[in-house]
Amino acid sequence: MAKRIVGTTPKEDGYRMPAEFERQTGCWMIWPERNDNWRGGAKPAQEVFANVAKAIARFEKMTVAASPAQYQNARARLPEEIRVVEMVSDDAWIRDCGPTFVIDGKGGLRAVDWEFNAWGGLVDGLYFPWANDDQIARKVCEIEGVDSYRTEGFVLEGGSIHVDGEGTVMTTEMCLLSEGRNPGKSREEIEAMLCSYLGCEKVLWIKDGIDPNETNGHIDDVACFTAPGEAACIWTDDPENPFYREAQEAYKTLSEATDAKGRRLKIHKLCLTKKPCLLEGAATIDAVEGTLPREDGEISIASYMNFLIVNGAVILPQYGDENDALAVSQVQEMFPDREIVGVLTREVAFGGGNIHCITQQQPAPRS
Amino acid sequence: MAKRIVGTTPKEDGYRMPAEFERQTGCWMIWPERNDNWRGGAKPAQEVFANVAKAIARFEKMTVAASPAQYQNARARLPEEIRVVEMVSDDAWIRDCGPTFVIDGKGGLRAVDWEFNAWGGLVDGLYFPWANDDQIARKVCEIEGVDSYRTEGFVLEGGSIHVDGEGTVMTTEMCLLSEGRNPGKSREEIEAMLCSYLGCEKVLWIKDGIDPNETNGHIDDVACFTAPGEAACIWTDDPENPFYREAQEAYKTLSEATDAKGRRLKIHKLCLTKKPCLLEGAATIDAVEGTLPREDGEISIASYMNFLIVNGAVILPQYGDENDALAVSQVQEMFPDREIVGVLTREVAFGGGNIHCITQQQPAPRS
Numbered sequence: 092m093a094k095r096i097v098g099t100t101p102k103e104d105g106y107r108m109p110a111e112f113e114r115q116t117g118c119w120m121i122w123p124e125r126n127d128n129w130r131g132g133a134k135p136a137q138e139v140f141a142n143v144a145k146a147i148a149r150f151e152k153m154t155v156a157a158s159p160a161q162y163q164n165a166r167a168r169l170p171e172e173i174r175v176v177e178m179v180s181d182d183a184w185i186r187d188c189g190p191t192f193v194i195d196g197k198g199g200l201r202a203v204d205w206e207f208n209a210w211g212g213l214v215d216g217l218y219f220p221w222a223n224d225d226q227i228a229r230k231v232c233e234i235e236g237v238d239s240y241r242t243e244g245f246v247l248e249g250g251s252i253h254v255d256g257e258g259t260v261m262t263t264e265m266c267l268l269s270e271g272r273n274p275g276k277s278r279e280e281i282e283a284m285l286c287s288y289l290g291c292e293k294v295l296w297i298k299d300g301i302d303p304n305e306t307n308g309h310i311d312d313v314a315c316f317t318a319p320g321e322a323a324c325i326w327t328d329d330p331e332n333p334f335y336r337e338a339q340e341a342y343k344t345l346s347e348a349t350d351a352k353g354r355r356l357k358i359h360k361l362c363l364t365k366k367p368c369l370l371e372g373a374a375t376i377d378a379v380e381g382t383l384p385r386e387d388g389e390i391s392i393a394s395y396m397n398f399l400i401v402n403g404a405v406i407l408p409q410y411g412d413e414n415d416a417l418a419v420s421q422v423q424e425m426f427p428d429r430e431i432v433g434v435l436t437r438e439v440a441f442g443g444g445n446i447h448c449i450t451q452q453q454p455a456p457r458s
Numbered sequence: 459m460a461k462r463i464v465g466t467t468p469k470e471d472g473y474r475m476p477a478e479f480e481r482q483t484g485c486w487m488i489w490p491e492r493n494d495n496w497r498g499g500a501k502p503a504q505e506v507f508a509n510v511a512k513a514i515a516r517f518e519k520m521t522v523a524a525s526p527a528q529y530q531n532a533r534a535r536l537p538e539e540i541r542v543v544e545m546v547s548d549d550a551w552i553r554d555c556g557p558t559f560v561i562d563g564k565g566g567l568r569a570v571d572w573e574f575n576a577w578g579g580l581v582d583g584l585y586f587p588w589a590n591d592d593q594i595a596r597k598v599c600e601i602e603g604v605d606s607y608r609t610e611g612f613v614l615e616g617g618s619i620h621v622d623g624e625g626t627v628m629t630t631e632m633c634l635l636s637e638g639r640n641p642g643k644s645r646e647e648i649e650a651m652l653c654s655y656l657g658c659e660k661v662l663w664i665k666d667g668i669d670p671n672e673t674n675g676h677i678d679d680v681a682c683f684t685a686p687g688e689a690a691c692i693w694t695d696d697p698e699n700p701f702y703r704e705a706q707e708a709y710k711t712l713s714e715a716t717d718a719k720g721r722r723l724k725i726h727k728l729c730l731t732k733k734p735c736l737l738e739g740a741a742t743i744d745a746v747e748g749t750l751p752r753e754d755g756e757i758s759i760a761s762y763m764n765f766l767i768v769n770g771a772v773i774l775p776q777y778g779d780e781n782d783a784l785a786v787s788q789v790q791e792m793f794p795d796r797e798i799v800g801v802l803t804r805e806v807a808f809g810g811g812n813i814h815c816i817t818q819q820q821p822a823p824r825s
Contacts, residue, residue, distance in 0.1 A: 095538065159526070166596075166600075176543070236541065
């Protein structure tokens with residue numbers, strides 16, 4: 092049912108990754124349980140993940156993958172309209188380890204199963220082993236009966252790319268040119284891979300992301316496409332903001348860029364939090380030998396940009412910050428026809444990401 | 459997506475279990491791995507299960523559930539057209555722990571999720587714990603998006619019943635009236651449960667099955683319906699055959715029975731093996747404290763009756779016995795329009811069952 096496609100690429104076969112704002116059939120998440128990443132035995136994170144899943148399930152079919160140990164708990168804590176399937180993982184970041192779905196405009200749906208190495212492998216990855224995560228894409232495809240392309244020898248996480256569905260992909264140099272992913276590959280080779288597997292013609296490079304020590308600067312904390320010819324970018328004019336330089340530079344780069352269709356992009360500014368989101372409750376995170384203990388007061392990466400677009404809505408992180416309402420109104424302006432659903436997700440930020448990182452949309456085939 | 463239906467029964471809701479010979483959309487199996495049941499680290503069993511899965515996959519969609527530990531091995535040893543999904547279990551008998559699907563003739567498909575206690579629980583069950591097995595039906599239903607009825611407090615295995623799809627269910631007293639399942643329930647109460655959950659009006663009781671020490675005499679080693687008004691029954695006229703008495707009695711009972719529609723059943727005789735199937739290689743079965751070690755020469759239950767009907771075919775156990783060919787020809791006469799596909803399954807008999815025990819068909823909804 093779900094075959095490995097060998098010897099061709101999505102582009103050669105007429106497939107492209109659709110933009111997130113195109114029609115979806117559903118969405119996937121992984122249930123968090125890792126006590127050495129999530130504080131409080133992962134219980135607060137589970138509550139927030141459930142809230143995110145419920146928010147999405149208002150708009151489309153939602154599936155949550157849970158390990159055998161957590162299956163019954165996940166099933167009990169999620170409403171019945173959310174499907175729960177069994178799947179082991181190494182943590183809960185399906186944006187990065189899950190499949191990138193591609194469509195062909197003739198009713199076809201396939202997926203790219205990128206090699207995954209926990210954001211940098213043995214160079215600067217965040218955990219070892221990552222073998223379960225690296226099988227997530229395949230297992231999702233098996234359940235859905237979707238054929239997949241495996242990029243053996245080419246490492247990529249879904250959070251490091253955004254596409255406009257019309258030939259353009261944006262990414263960051265900090266991540267895609269990092270030592271821990273594809274060190275043997277030149278910038279041109281990486282561009283060729285992106286274009287071949289995402290069905291694109293042009294790569295927009297932004298220099299830096301805002302979390303060099305975690306994902307090596309994933310694009311999905313910095314910018315995204317909001318419509319053909321339009322993008323959103325984080326923005327602050329407060330030089331004291333820890334992400335001031337990165338935001339200014341990304342905005343400048345995108346403002347000067349043209350997309351694959353030759354359009355100058357219209358850029359929407361999206362605020363950052365007024366105050367940094369600082370880790371609390373670090374003492375309840377399990378200790379692991381060989382890693383530095385985490386401490387209260389560490390900055391957690393809390394970007395409003397890490398939202399998820401679903402059918403008819405945008406699921407937007409809220410942090411209990413003074414700028415929460417501003418972020419809602421700015422995102423509403425970018426997506427005038429969608430409902431903006433804020434979900435309080437400080438807990439996900441404490442774990443290293445946000446709504447976009449913990450979700451993976453499954454686009455609708457088109458014909 | 460997959461809800462629990464509470465407060466009604468399938469019969470009340472207009473659902474019935476279709477006969478196995480009705481149209482199916484697919485079939486499910488569980489990948490074996492339990493080294494204390496299967497000899498040789500379960501490797502010979504895995505090969506034979508794969509052969510059974512391949513035989514079925516010629517005729518309909520096939521899904522195999524494998525534990526995380528065996529997922530990659532199962533995926534590698536099964537052809538790509540067979541779907542592999544992750545699911546922990548306590549062994550590999552999805553006939554008994556899986557869902558019993560029911561349909562309503564209006565396009566509806568639901569399932570009964572019987573309570574499972576490993577063939578007798580703490581009275582005379584075959585292993586402990588069985589908590590993973592008891593979740594299999596629910597997990598299958600989740601993947602398929604099928605609503606289910608849970609019979610909390612009522613224990614039943616799928617191998618202990620056969621239906622004709624027209625109001626009749628057959629079973630054995632040895633199993634359904636056993637102490638290890640529903641000891642508090644009268645024969646009448648059990649009949650009422652069967653009729654309510656299978657959408658039947660009449661229960662045909664056969665006294666004994668042929669494996670009192672394993673499943674307490676499941677019907678699926680003894681008899682089955684082959685068409686409306688027709689059944690097959692094991693048969694031997696050799697008084698030395700270890701199952702002579704049971705076969706004679708079952709045949710007599712069925713020959714004298716009428717079904718829910720008042721029809722006298724036409725009974726097809728199905729031979730037994732000429733020689734008993736004796737366990738070999740017992741020394742390679744892992745020892746478990748507290749259970750008697752198994753020994754070479756023990757009789758394995760090897761019934762030709764334990765076949766599976768699929769779309770256009772019957773998948774029939776073969777044992778390397780002198781009567782293998784006779785069984786094929788007898789089953790061909792019962793099913794003149796179906797291909798009879800023999801698969802050598804001594805290995806499954808060594809583990810305690812056969813093709814019917816390790817499969818669970820998913821009927822096609824009708825409207």
